[in-house]
Each structure stands twice: as C-alpha cells, then as structure tokens.
Ligand SMILES: Cc1cc2nc3c(=O)[nH]c(=O)nc-3n(C[C@H](O)[C@H](O)[C@H](O)COP(=O)(O)OP(=O)(O)OC[C@H]3O[C@@H](n4cnc5c(N)ncnc54)[C@H](O)[C@@H]3O)c2cc1C
C-alpha cells in the first residue's frame with residue numbers, strides 16, 4: 001500500500017510503505033529502501049517507485065537539549081515545528097529554516113535545505129554538529145565535520161541515499177524575541193532586485209523577494225522585496241508560540257480554479273497592495289506564510305503540480321532570469337508563489353548540496369501535462385546554458401545531462417550510497 | 433503536579449499520552465519490558481518538561497512480580513494520582529482457534545495480567561482515597577466477532593471488571609476510566625489496510641487525558657465509535673451471526 005506521496009503529487013508511484021519505530025533498531029531487510037520524512041519535497045526525491053518507502057515519523061523523540069549552549073539532539077523524524085515548540089520558549093531559534101516548518105530534521109539534512117538567511121548562515125547542513133547514519137548492513141556511523149567527514153558530506157544533501165539518519169545534533173541560534181522587524185520595498189525590474197539584494201545583504205539577516213511571474217514587457221521582473229531581522233527586545237503581543245494551521249484544504253480543488261486569469265489578477269492585486277513599509281510581525285507569517293493552510297497543495301487539484309527551482313550564477317542572473325520570466329509569462333502558466341532570492345557564497349557542506357552562490361528562482365506550475373513539461377524543459381535548458389543548477393527537492397523533470405553538469409560530485413557521491421537504497425529521482429537522473 | 437504510572441509505557445498510545453503529561457510538568461513512572469525503548473522515551477519526556485521520570489523494566493505477564501512492581505512504583509512516586517494501563521497484544525485469532533495455549537496467552541496479556549495489576553493498584557488507591565485508574569480496553573470487547581473474538585473476549589472481560597471496580601471504588605473517590613479506542617495507527621495494527629476511520633495515536637492520547645481530567649467513566653475515542661458500536665450492538669444476533677465481521 002502506498003500512503004506516501006510527494007508534495008506536488010507528481011509523479012504518482014507504487015511503493016510499499018514501512019516504518020522505522022525505534023532508533024535502536026536495524027533497518028528492515030527490504031530493498032530498495034528510501035527514507036521518507038514529511039513528504040514536503042515536491043518531485044520524486046522522496047519517492048521510490050516499485051520499492052520500499054521507510055517512514056521516519058515515529059522517530060520523533062528528543063535526546064538532549066543543552067539550554068545554555070543551544071545544542072539540540074533529536075531523532076531524525078522530529079519536525080522543525082516540534083523543535084520550535086521546544087526551543088522558542090527557551091530563547092532559541094532554528095539556524096536555518098525552509099519556507100515550511102512541517103519538514104523533518106532528517107529531510108532538512110538530506111536536502112541540505114536553505115532559508116532566507118542563506119547569504120548570512122549558509123545551508124542547513126552547516127549547523128548540523130553531528131548525526132548517526134544507519135546502514136543496511138547494520139553499521140552505525142557517527143558523522144561530524146571531523147569524524148567520518150566524507151560520510152558527513154555525502155549524507156548532508158545526500159537525498160536519503162547513503163542510509164538512514166537516525167538522529168542529529170543541531171546548533172541553534174540565540175534570539176531575544178520571537179518577533180521579526182520587517183521591511184518591504186517594491187522593485188520594478190530584475191536590475192533593481194539585484195541592487196536591493198546587494199544593498200541589504202550586510203544589514204539584514206533574512207531577505208527574499210516575490211516576483212510577478214505573469215508580468216510582461218516593461219513590467220517584467222517586478223516584485224516585492226522583503227527583509228527581516230530578529231527583534232532585539234520583547235514585543236508586546238508577540239508570544240514565543242508555534243501557530244497551528246488556521247484552515248485546511250479538505251479535498252482537491254477543481255483544476256480550473258488556478259488559471260492564468262485568476263493568477264494574473266492575484267499578482268496584479270498583490271503587487272499594488274498597499275503595505276506598511278516597516279513593521280514588527282510574529283516570526284510565523286514571516287517564515288511560514290503557507291503553513292496557515294494545511295494541505296494547501298490540494299489547491300492544485302488531483303493532477304498535482306510541479307515546482308521549478310534553479311540557481312544561476314550572479315553575473316548571468318539578470319539574463320537568465322529575464323529569459324525564464326519571458327517564457328513563463330508567454331506560456332500563461334505559473335502561479336502566485338514565485339520567489340527570488342540571493343544565495344550567498346558560503347560553501348555548502350554536502351557533495352550534492354544545491355545551495356551555491358547566485359540567484360535562485362522558485363515557482364509552482366499546475367500540472368497541465370505536456371505543455372507544462374515543455375515549459376519546464378525550456379527552463380531547465382536556460383538553467384543549464386547559464387551554468388546553473390536545479391534543486392532536487394523540487395524537481396521531477398531534470399535530465400541526466402543537466403544533473404551531471406550541475407552536480408559534478410555525483411560520481412564520488414555514488415561510492416557512499418547504501419547498496420540497498422535507491423530513489424525514483426536517482427534512477428531518473430542517472431538513467432539507471 | 434500529578435504523579436502518573438504507565439503500565440506498558442512503550443505502547444504508541446501510551447507514549448503520546450505521556451508526552452502530554454510531560455509538557456504539564458508531571459512526574460512519570462514508566463513500566464515496560466524493553467529497557468532500551470524505555471530509556472529512549474525517558475529522555476524525551478524529561479526534555480519535554482516532565483518533573484521526574486523513572487523507568488522500571490518488567491514483563492507484565494509475570495504476575496508473581498506484580499507486588500514488587502507496586503513497591504518499586506511507590507518508591508519512585510511517593511503518591512499515585514493516575515494509573516494508566518496501556519499494554520496489550522492483538523494476537524493471532526486463527527492460531528488461537530487451533531491452540532488453547534495461544535488463547536490462554538492472549539487472555540493472560542490482555543485480561544488476567546491486567547486484573548492482577550489492578551487488584552494491587554486498586555487497593556492502594558482505595559487506601560489513598562484518591563486517584564484514577566484508566567485502562568485501555570477496546571470496542572472489540574463490546575461484541576464478539578469471528579475476526580478477533582479471543583482479543584475481544586479478553587477486552588470484554590476487562591471492561592466488565594473495570595465497571596465493577598468503578599462501582600466498588602466510587603465511595604473511596606477513586607475514579608475508574610474505561611478507554612475504548614477505535615482504529616489507531618500503531619505498531620499493533622501495522623498490517624491493517626488503513627482507511628478513513630483511522631487516527632494517529634496522539635489523537636487518542638488527547639482524548640485519554642481529557643477523559644481523565646473530566647472524570648469520565650467510559651470513553652470511546654474518537655467519540656463517533658460510540659455510535660458505531662451502538663449500531664453494531666443493535667443488530668439482532670440472528671442476523672449478526674451471518675455477517676463476516
Ligand atoms: C511550502 C514549502 C516551502 C519550502 N521552502 C523551502 C525553502 O525555502 N528552502 C528549501 O531548501 N526547501 C524548501 N522546501 C522543500 C523542503 O524543505 C525539503 O523538500 C525538505 O527536505 C522536506 O523535508 P521532509 O521531511 O518532508 O522530507 P521528504 O520530502 O520526505 O524527503 C526528502 C529527502 O530526505 C530524505 N530523508 C528524509 N528523512 C531522512 C532520514 N531520516 N535519513 C536520511 N534521509 C532522509 C528522503 O529520502 C528524501 O530524499 C519547501 C517545501 C514546501 C512544501
């Protein structure tokens with residue numbers, strides 16, 4: 001039976017679901033295996049068609065919390081939401097957080113995720129002090145930057161292919177308040193976005209931009225730049241609490257709901273929406289705006305959706321991204337969730353880590369079949385031509401050539417793969 | 433702050449229940465047969481806020497050790513506010529049909545052993561004139577069905593035992609709660625095909641804690657199982673015996 005799906009709902013696969021219940025246990029004798037966290041990856045990186053998917057949701061116990069030093073060790077199935085619940089009241093925060101808190105520690109490690117502070121803090125893996133890797137032969141490896149350091153860099157960003165991470169130790173970040181001091185600025189084009197990125201990068205811990213992917217001509221590349229810092233003193237009314245979703249999409253929406261007109265209208269309104277330029281907000285809406293609606297992925301209907309995320313080198317960013325935006329707006333596909341962000345030059349620790357110096361663009365596309373895959377192929381090609389990379393956590397269409405170009409470490413990496421582990425993603429991009 | 437002893441603390445439902453008490457800052461005494469699992473749960477509960485966690489390794493089928501177990505619990509907790517009985521096995525119905533020893537084993541785990549524990553703990557609480565005994569029974573004990581009537585009869589007997597004990601302990605202010613969870617996604621039911629009626633153990637845990645707080649007598653969890661079982665109990669036996677349930 002398959003109850004594990006990826007966030008985008010494409011591709012649909014057939015796999016047998018198993019569960020790891022205790023960190024003291026060995027792995028089930030089944031091949032091929034792939035760990036499954038919270039299924040917040042969009043494409044097939046968390047799927048293993050015709051194989052076994054090993055759920056880690058029950059591995060959600062805390063192991064040690066040093067409240068003075070901000071060092072937390074926990075089982076790999078603990079979610080970032082659960083971690084926040086524990087650490088916020090103690091004055092600590094996640095060192096790096098993706099755009100949803102409903103991901104597991106193991107998933108964040110295996111995709112070496114990045115957040116709005118990449119230019120300051122680098123990727124998630126840099127804040128992992130140690131983890132335990134359980135291999136199918138029963139071997140347990142404690143990995144740190146010094147000990148078993150090759151296994152460390154194979155497993156961070158290793159897409160679940162080197163074995164099961166059973167537990168990990170994280171260095172947290174001290175904060176004075178759960179509030180974020182936020183500023184937003186409209187920008188009219190990509191050049192202005194790049195300028196804002198550069199100007200803000202020293203003084204602002206968190207930066208990200210929304211881009212109107214439906215805009216054409218002179219409006220191409222317009223959007224809203226937002227930046228934030230942790231507030232330095234307690235703010236009245238903003239409590240150190242984790243917010244639960246307010247709504248839930250109970251079922252799949254009809255597929256006509258998100259069409260180019262509704263999206264265009266939304267984007268128009270969103271761009272022109274009057275907003276306060278400076279404000280103090282709770283960290284939740286700042287980091288996790290989408291977590292307010294549980295199962296929002298069902299908005300895309302049962303055919304699901306693709307996510308595209310690339311990074312292109314800084315000097316080619318303007319050319320590459322305007323070409324992409326032209327393709328997208330011409331196609332009439334694309335959604336309101338389009339994000340631009342400057343990734344900094346702090347090196348990622350993983351052999352296959354995605355985050356690297358440059359500009360990243362991320363957006364959703366409702367699955368309209370062939371036309372969507374065509375568009376994605378075009379975007380992939382533009383990425384490749386400009387020396388960029390596609391993010392495996394979001395990918396369902398990258399070709400072998402593009403993968404090999406963007407991830408030159410893949411051959412060395414493959415030596416560290418567990419012989420009993422595999423994934424749909426891996427077989428697709430390596431043509432195995 | 434309350435003091436809670438959990439018999440069968442490594443059960444998925446028990447673990448989730450213990451977490452709720454831990455975040456309230458309560459003291460917990462965990463009893464189960466697997467020490468390695470207990471250690472894992474213990475440190476988790478301490479981090480989540482439990483004021484004190486003690487672990488005791490006992491195979492709960494060893495009834496001759498139950499007095500020693502009670503003594504250990506008292507040493508660990510000083511006072512007992514809540515006794516939660518959470519262990520159990522689903523058993524292999526087909527095997528039981530062929531082999532009485534197998535049936536006896538199931539009755540021992542799900543009923544007789546529990547009764548042995550309850551005998552000791554109920555007397556202790558009766559003397560204390562306070563406290564709560566909460567035991568996980570099952571709707572399977574409400575009506576015998578061919579697919580699991582050995583498990584069902586053990587849980588059915590347990591439910592009636594608890595009912596009588598509730599009546600007996602009423603005047604001593606000891607609260608007795610019978611918990612009847614529906615389909616719960618736990619290791620016990622890992623081989624079942626899961627559908628709409630299934631819930632995760634944390635949902636049951638919240639229900640258990642609420643029912644204990646509100647001094648309920650019998651709870652079905654989630655609540656709708658009460659109505660499902662009502663309907664099932666209403667079916668005339670002449671029809672029921674023909675159904676493949
Ligand atoms: C709304 C939303 C916003 C997002 N924003 C961002 C963002 O800003 N930045 C970003 O980087 N990502 C972002 N993501 C992607 C998400 O952070 C990653 O896909 C993350 O890895 C998902 O974690 P998961 O627990 O759901 O893992 P899954 O998706 O279930 O698995 C991801 C990978 O991790 C492996 N894995 C999981 N657990 C283990 C383990 N214990 N041991 C070994 N391998 C394991 C799996 O095999 C798989 O390869 C976002 C996703 C969503 C839905």
Ligand SMILES: NC(=O)c1ccc[n+]([C@@H]2O[C@H](COP(=O)([O-])OP(=O)(O)OC[C@H]3O[C@@H](n4cnc5c(N)ncnc54)[C@H](OP(=O)(O)O)[C@@H]3O)[C@@H](O)[C@H]2O)c1
Nearest residue numbers: 442443444445491492493518519520570613615616618620
């Ligand atoms: N899951 C459901 O759908 C459901 C529905 C209704 C009622 N229930 C009842 O709920 C209770 C909890 O079960 P669960 O669903 O949480 O399943 P579970 O996680 O499998 O828990 C069962 C626990 O019982 C323990 N146990 C069994 N025999 C024991 C013994 N002799 N000594 C000590 N411990 C023993 C097991 O310990 P080990 O870990 O050492 O094996 C295990 O921790 C059980 O009474 C069950 O009958 C469950």
